[in-house]
Amino acid sequence: MARQMLRRLTLVLALIVAAMPLPASAERVRDLGQFQSVRSNQLTGYGIVVGLDGSGDDNFAYLTQAMRGVSGRLGLQLPPGVNPALKNAAAVIITADLPAFAKPGQRIDVTVSTMGKAKSLRGGALIMTPLYGADGQVYAMAQGNLAVGGLGVSGKDGSKLTVNVPTVGRIADGASVEQAVVSNFDFSEVLRWNLFNADFLTMTRVRDAINAVYPGMARIEDGVTLALAMPPGADTRAELMANIEMLSVEPAERAARVVINSRTGTIVISSAVRLAPAAISHGSLVVRIDEDPLVVQPEPFSRGQTALEPSSTISASQQGSVVTGIGPGASLAEVVDALNALGASPADLVAILEGLKQAGSLTAELVII
Structure with a gap:
């Protein structure tokens, strides 16, 4: 008897839990934005890649000038007017991201891209x-062997085969940090937090969540920025952050x-898109022109010449003429179903x-890129 009562009670509790509404999905503050002073910085430089197997820049003027500078630093002076014709070297642009709080001696990855005719x-x-x-x-020094994921080969008859992009390479831990970027996160009076996408409602909820744990700390400056009044000191602020x-x-x-x-025909519709009542009619007009020229031969011994007589056939057809209705407040799924019923291509959509x-x-913002 007691076991039956326990089973009934367990079943009732399970039904109650199943009937309860599911909580709305929540996200962490770190996924919605970031602190203003905690960010990476872009680095760039101009350099030379050597050791190529005849796929370099050859007579590229900037490469010749750069090689003269490099050889001069090494104590080798090239005679004036001498063109080194360096097919085994290439002028490149180096880019890298310097992480926040990176210190001298730490290593970062670099990307190397050609800027001339190197293949x-x-x-x-x-x-x-x-x-x-x-x-x-100068914040870092880069040097090292490149890892290239692409491949390019060519034949003497002009034929070429290219796999991926052989003119871009990467050096893992290829740069050493020489100077740290000064950050004021530990001693500024106000520390600011920026929302990734401007939204006043989300900003208000973030402010309320912070003030619920730390009363009076957060205040809104605009739709993106939240000002946080924190005590000074890196140790204290790091824990609060x-x-x-x-x-x-x-x-x-x-x-x-x-x-x-508009370039690829890709269309992305957010879940909040709604449509007012509307009717859509869509059809495609196809015009086809076929050319079938006729060969006309002259009579025997007439000293005439063979000629082509043009012959064209033009036809037109209307395809997919359909009218589809959309009810009031149609959701994303209903919009997609209606457009699919028309058989429309991405360009037609x-x-x-x-x-x-x-x-x-259409009660939505239309963004064309």
Whole structure:
């Protein structure tokens, strides 16, 4: 008897839990934005890759000038007017990201890309090159052997075969940090936190979540920035920042937006897109022109010449003429089903969505990139 009562009680509890509404999905603060002073910095530099198997820049003027500078630093002076014709070297641009709080002696990855006529960087080695920040200061030194994922070969008859991109390479841990970027996160009066995508409702919820744990700490400056009043000191602030980043916040629903890539025909529709009542008619007009020229032969012994007599056939057809209705407040799934029923291609969908926007039926922002 007791076992039966226990089973019934367990079943009732399971039904109650199943009937309860599921909590809304929440995200961590660290996934919604980042602190203003904690960011990476871009570095760039100009250098030379040597050791190529005849796939270099040859008579590229910038490469010749750079090689004269490199040889001069090594004590080798090239005579004036002598062109080294370096087919085994290539002029390159080096790019890298300097992480926040990177200290001298730490290693970072670099990407090396050709800037001249070099066909491939496979097997090359980068000569020591300084990497500069936006302020013109040297923050790292790059050097090392390149890892190239592409392959390019050519034949004497002009035929070529290229796999991936052989003119771009990468050096893992290829640069050594020489100077740290000064950060004021530990002594500034106010530490700012920036939202990735501007939204006042999400910003308000982040402020409330922080103030619920640390009363009066956070205040909103605009739709992106949140000002945090924190005590000075790196140790104290690091602990507070870690705790704030792990707070859970339910972000606002994403804005209704339709993004169209006009180059590839890719269309992305957010879940908040709704349509007012509308009717769509879509059809494609296909015009076909066939050329079938006739060969006309002259009579025997007439001294005439063989000629081609043009013969063209033109036909036109209307395909896919369908009218589809969309009810009020149609959801994303209903919009997709209606457009699929028309049999529209990605290029046709662009025209349909633009027409719905102009008619006032599409309640979403239309972004064409």
